[in-house]
Amino acid sequence: MTKTKHNHVPGVIALQSQNSSEDWNRLRQDSRALDQGMHYWYEKHMALVDNLDRQQTNSDLRFRTKLDKSSHLRSEIERFYKDRVDSSLAKGDVLTLKSLQSDLGKFKQRYQDLQYLANIGPQAIWRMYSQIVHLVSSHLILENYPSSSCEVFLYLKSYSICVSLMQVLNENPVQIVPQKVLDCQSLFSVSDVISNYINESVQRQELQNSQVAQIDYLRSQLDSIKVSAMFLRLKEDQKQKIFEIEQKNTQLEQRLAQINQSLTQQIEELKLQFAQKQDKVVEQVATTEESKGFDSVILNDEQKQSKMISFFEQAGCPLKQTTLLWRGTIHTFSANEFHKLCDNKQKTLTIVKTTEGFIIGGYTSQLWNHNAGGWKIDQSAWLFNIDQPSIFKFKKDGQYTMTSVFNTGPIFGGGHNLHIADFAHANNNSYVDVFANSYERLEQKNLFQKQGRANFTATEIEVFQV
Numbered sequence: 418m419t420k421t422k423h424n425h426v427p428g429v430i431a432l433q434s435q436n437s438s439e440d441w442n443r444l445r446q447d448s449r450a451l452d453q454g455m456h457y458w459y460e461k462h463m464a465l466v467d468n469l470d471r472q473q474t475n476s477d478l479r480f481r482t483k484l485d486k487s488s489h490l491r492s493e494i495e496r497f498y499k500d501r502v503d504s505s506l507a508k509g510d511v512l513t514l515k516s517l518q519s520d521l522g523k524f525k526q527r528y529q530d531l532q533y534l535a536n537i538g539p540q541a542i543w544r545m546y547s548q549i550v551h552l553v554s555s556h557l558i559l560e561n562y563p564s565s566s567c568e569v570f571l572y573l574k575s576y577s578i579c580v581s582l583m584q585v586l587n588e589n590p591v592q593i594v595p596q597k598v599l600d601c602q603s604l605f606s607v608s609d610v611i612s613n614y615i616n617e618s619v620q621r622q623e624l625q626n627s628q629v630a631q632i633d634y635l636r637s638q639l640d641s642i643k644v645s646a647m648f649l650r651l652k653e654d655q656k657q658k659i660f661e662i663e664q665k666n667t668q669l670e671q672r673l674a675q676i677n678q679s680l681t682q683q684i685e686e687l688k689l690q691f692a693q694k695q696d697k698v699v700e701q702v703a704t705t706e707e708s709k710g711f712d713s714v715i716l717n718d719e720q721k722q723s724k725m726i727s728f729f730e731q732a733g734c735p736l737k738q739t740t741l742l743w744r745g746t747i748h749t750f751s752a753n754e755f756h757k758l759c760d761n762k763q764k765t766l767t768i769v770k771t772t773e774g775f776i777i778g779g780y781t782s783q784l785w786n787h788n789a790g791g792w793k794i795d796q797s798a799w800l801f802n803i804d805q806p807s808i809f810k811f812k813k814d815g816q817y818t819m820t821s822v823f824n825t826g827p828i829f830g831g832g833h834n835l836h837i838a839d840f841a842h843a844n845n846n847s848y849v850d851v852f853a854n855s856y857e858r859l860e861q862k863n864l865f866q867k868q869g870r871a872n873f874t875a876t877e878i879e880v881f882q883v
């Protein structure tokens with residue numbers, strides 16, 4: 418007899434494996450969502466929950482107990498899935514997966530016990546605290562807790578009033594809140610439904626004086642809840658208005674900052690334009706004259722002045738006219754005096770003579786303006802050592818040409834390649850240094866053509882407008 422091959426068996430196994438995978442993954446997703454939702458709700462209403470838990474003598478009905486159960490359930494499901502289920506699904510081991518169905522059922526049952534907390538809100542909280550809501554001080558909650566927690570508590574108080582009312586009317590021996598009350602989406606709706614129920618009950622049956630008194634008391638509590646709900650709404654409206662005002666203030670501050678930045682930029686542009694006009698006036702006066710040297714006590718002979726003239730020719734801007742702005746031995750070596758006489762002056766040449774006999778300095782077309790702050794870039798700038806045959810031009814990709822600081826003299830180059838200190842004749846705080854990202858040929862040797870940094874004392878400093 419020929420043995421029949423059952424080609425449908427692999428398909429059945431695959432289908433059973435897929436069904437099992439879907440069941441386990443659905444449970445994992447549900448338990449994860451439940452645990453995350455409960456943790457989020459607890460973080461939002463922590464003070465209220467802790468207060469209610471302290472009043473709740475039945476530990477099984479405490480929110481923290483439910484939260485711990487949710488977290489344990491989630492971690493146990495994940496661990497069980499990883500240890501027992503995942504490998505069986507990968508292998509298509511249907512027999513093992515079937516044997517794990519009872520475990521799946523137990524996990525599902527534990528999840529179902531907590532499922533009412535999946536969409537957590539006043540209804541779910543009522544199930545845990547219906548017996549103790551009356552023990553909690555409304556004044557404490559409303560005065561100290563966030564509006565969202567106050568609203569939850571007012572829902573619980575409304576449910577409690579509803580239950581008490583039905584007991585007074587002998588219509589609800591157990592504490593069950595009617596579904597139409599639980600379905601209300603606002604505190605005002607809850608109050609309206611309960612008020613209508615009171616009116617209908619009063620018309621429907623004759624009440625004893627004691628019942629009337631109790632109902633009047635419950636009415637007053639219900640009115641208090643309405644007032645509290647209105648207060649919360651006003652409080653939230655006020656908070657929203659404050660938030661909107663703060664947003665507008667932030668926007669206004671940003672706009673003012675933009676305006677201030679624009680004005681500062683315009684002022685700097687006007688200063689530059691003024692300096693350029695001054696330069697044109699100087700050039701017009703000097704158009705009929707050729708350069709005859711300049712009145713420098715440092716470049717005090719024809720050889721040094723000729724060398725300086727050649728430096729300007731190397732830079733591509735022939736020297737035509739010079740005006741002395743600042744000389745240390747005349748105006749003092751104070752950085753304050755330097756800024757007073759040289760700030761906002763364009764196209765300046767700085768010359769320094771040291772106690773060791775070095776004559777160094779630099780040229781820039783930028784303004785010495787210590788109020789502007791920060792580094793400036795000037796592609797026409799250069800440094801010199803009178804004993805060197807050529808100038809040290811600013812690199813095409815250089816980042817730091819010069820900067821102006823209120824308590825120092827001229828500063829050229831990052832590092833700094835040339836730093837003239839306050840009262841440079843009376844200390845050795847001035848220095849030359851190497852730096853890679855400013856001037857050519859000063860990466861390894863400084864302006865003195867020595868290694869590294871070298872401090873110096875000045876015997877004279879001059880700044881000319883050229």
